[in-house]
Amino acid sequence: MANDVKKVVLAYSGGLDTSVILKWLQTTYGCEVVTFTADLGQGEELEPARKKAELLGIKPENIFIEDVREEFVSEYVFPMFRANALYEGLYLLGTSIARPLISKKQIEIARKVGADAVAHGATGKGNDQVRFELSYYALEPEIKVIAPWREWDLTSRTRLLEFAETHQIPIAKDKRGEAPFSVDANLLHSSSEGKVLEDPADEAPEYVYQRTISPEAAPDKATYITVGFEKGDAVSIDGEALSPATLLTRLNELGKANGIGRLDLVENRFVGMKSRGVYETPGGTILLQAHRGIESITLDRGAAHLKDDIMPRYAELIYYGFWFSPEREMLQALIDKSQEFVTGEVRIKLYKGNVEVVGRSSPYSLYNQDLVTFEEGAVAYDHRDAAGFIKLNALRLRTLANRDRKVGG
Numbered sequence: 001m002a003n004d005v006k007k008v009v010l011a012y013s014g015g016l017d018t019s020v021i022l023k024w025l026q027t028t029y030g031c032e033v034v035t036f037t038a039d040l041g042q043g044e045e046l047e048p049a050r051k052k053a054e055l056l057g058i059k060p061e062n063i064f065i066e067d068v069r070e071e072f073v074s075e076y077v078f079p080m081f082r083a084n085a086l087y088e089g090l091y092l093l094g095t096s097i098a099r100p101l102i103s104k105k106q107i108e109i110a111r112k113v114g115a116d117a118v119a120h121g122a123t124g125k126g127n128d129q130v131r132f133e134l135s136y137y138a139l140e141p142e143i144k145v146i147a148p149w150r151e152w153d154l155t156s157r158t159r160l161l162e163f164a165e166t167h168q169i170p171i172a173k174d175k176r177g178e179a180p181f182s183v184d185a186n187l188l189h190s191s192s193e194g195k196v197l198e199d200p201a202d203e204a205p206e207y208v209y210q211r212t213i214s215p216e217a218a219p220d221k222a223t224y225i226t227v228g229f230e231k232g233d234a235v236s237i238d239g240e241a242l243s244p245a246t247l248l249t250r251l252n253e254l255g256k257a258n259g260i261g262r263l264d265l266v267e268n269r270f271v272g273m274k275s276r277g278v279y280e281t282p283g284g285t286i287l288l289q290a291h292r293g294i295e296s297i298t299l300d301r302g303a304a305h306l307k308d309d310i311m312p313r314y315a316e317l318i319y320y321g322f323w324f325s326p327e328r329e330m331l332q333a334l335i336d337k338s339q340e341f342v343t344g345e346v347r348i349k350l351y352k353g354n355v356e357v358v359g360r361s362s363p364y365s366l367y368n369q370d371l372v373t374f375e376e377g378a379v380a381y382d383h384r385d386a387a388g389f390i391k392l393n394a395l396r397l398r399t400l401a402n403r404d405r406k407v408g409g
Helices: 016-029 047-055 069-082 096-113 128-139 157-166 244-257 282-298 301-320 326-338 385-407
Strands: 007-011 032-039 063-067 117-119 144-146 182-185 190-193 223-230 233-237 262-268 274-280 344-351 354-361
Touching (some): 007 016, 016 032, 032 096, 069 233, 069 282, 223 244, 233 282, 282 301, 301 326
Antiparallel strands (some): 223 233, 344 354
16 A cells, blocks of 8 residues: 555645544655645745644655635636525535645646656545545546545544654644544635534534624624626626635625625535535525525526526436536536626625625616516516417416316316
């Protein structure tokens, strides 16, 4: 096992688990380790990860830290939101959509430094192992993948800490005890699961929530904002043009202050089990409603309904880890085609956990006030035309009814 890997690129957070993995790779495989740490907007200082990697013997030229926030939002989050993607009707896919970008960067670094393997810190029970590895193989078919949690014997917290102490890996004080729950975060969301959240019958403690205040604690006065769109992507708030990552950051702040974006969900993992997670997606929750608001006046009925039909399939592909699959790319092309005229502004009301579209306008609006008004006017709609329309659509129903009457005697 140890002889066939010379250099490995590790997805490295700088935390205890990936630091143990780093040392385990060195001792088990006897290979050179290259670390990659992505700034996805998780809200943590990343320089300590560099210092930790150096402390564990990683050469400075083998430590890669990259701010990928703008790429994350523009090339992954925004394309996903053009589809209004929700897994199982509720989950905004915050963890799922980050994995293909991390995987892509690992493969790019592996090519750059001549590594023959990549490694991740996902466990053998979760979805992330699938997402990472499907992405690795899609981008580099012959790459060697190392998944320590499926190989090592460090199967308990005690053994993990013992390994860290044996190899002089610094352990933060808060890591000595059993963590009350685990957290994954990026610019789109935070995800909490495990321990105090494992029983789905128990309400999540308030201390679990990190990115939102409770709706009860939100202001008693509503906040109004206007989100501008161009071809399906949000480009401005209240008339101020913003970069993708800056815009999502602003929406996160607005959502947090108004108690928006909490979700307590029991979902079906790809590996076959159910899991309970608490998600916070304040900016994404606002963005979804705003996008649907601008689509409501710019998309034709057939296009809008087709998008809704394919959305569950598209969301499932992302959740399962098939971002780099041909079928996801095919669906993306269809979705992006639908967004050509999804341009305009949406006025949003934020109030105590609720997001409400209260106004929408577009230079490409399909809404025709002359057609829908109850006032008489010179319009291209004749009420009498409805009679033939209804009779044609009723023809098969009348035919069925006549047959059933005959059969029933």
